[in-house]
Amino acid sequence: MNRSGLLHYSLWPDAALLDALQTDNEGAFTEIYKRYCYRLFTVAYRKLKSREVAEELVQDLFATIWTKRAEGQIQNLEAYLFTALRYRIINYVKSQRVQTGYELYCRVAQSDATQNTEEQLAQQDLDTALQAGLDRLPEKSREVFRLSRLEHHTVPEISGRLQLSEKAIEYHITKSLKLLRGYLQDFLLVTWPLLLWITKI
Incomplete structure (x- = not known):
């Protein structure tokens, strides 16, 4: 595309770019990318403190914009982009917390041959306490x-x-969490990250 074409698109309002995008206009898409890419990246990087992840989320967002270009569901381009990015950031943070919690649980639950005897005993006590707490719950x-x-x-x-x-399911979940907190209270100091993962709603 020549320079005059790029300048031409830069003068278009967002609404006109969206209309052109629906007709597979790559120039309109390029202008949307140029217009919002850096601002979106800045928001993602400020929240996540990772250039790689911020770039990945922004690129995924624009890929989705192009893939769904014919659907015409976007009314306000700027609001849509920043809202969509916000949800991507939230979902990424949630997925990282789940992964971190699972990895922590595995480290606590699995015996490491390199641990000393005191650490092994503490881990065994934790495993026993957790299983005992589960066993004491109503069926x-x-x-x-x-x-x-x-x-x-x-x-x-x-x-x-x-x-x-x-409602009954939610009652049982709430009841279980409350009882488990009580059963594991003595182990709170050494197990609080695990408890946070287990009791996360």
Whole structure:
């Protein structure tokens, strides 16, 4: 595309660029990218403190814009882009927390041959306390807890599987978390990251 073409698109308002984008106009897409890419990257980088992740989220956003260009669902381009980026940032942070929590649980739950005897005993005590706490839950609450926190089923999924109302499922989850906190209270100082992962709603 020649220089005059680029200048031409730079004068277009967002609404005109969106209309052109729906007709597969690559020049309009390029102008949208140039107009908003750096601002979006700046927001993502400020939130995540990672250039690589910020670039990845912004690139994914623009790829989605191009892929869905014919749908014409965007009314306000600027508002749409920053809202879509916000949700991508939130989802990324959530996924990292889940991954970190799972890795932490695995490190606590698995015996490391290089640990000294004192560390091994502390880990065994934690494993025993956690299992004892689970065993002391009422049968229905234990089943709901297992499906929710260990197998990661949603409330509606558990409701359908156990033939209980969603309110009943939420009651059992709340009850289980409360009881487990009490059972594991003595181990709070050494296990608080694990408890945070288990009890995260």
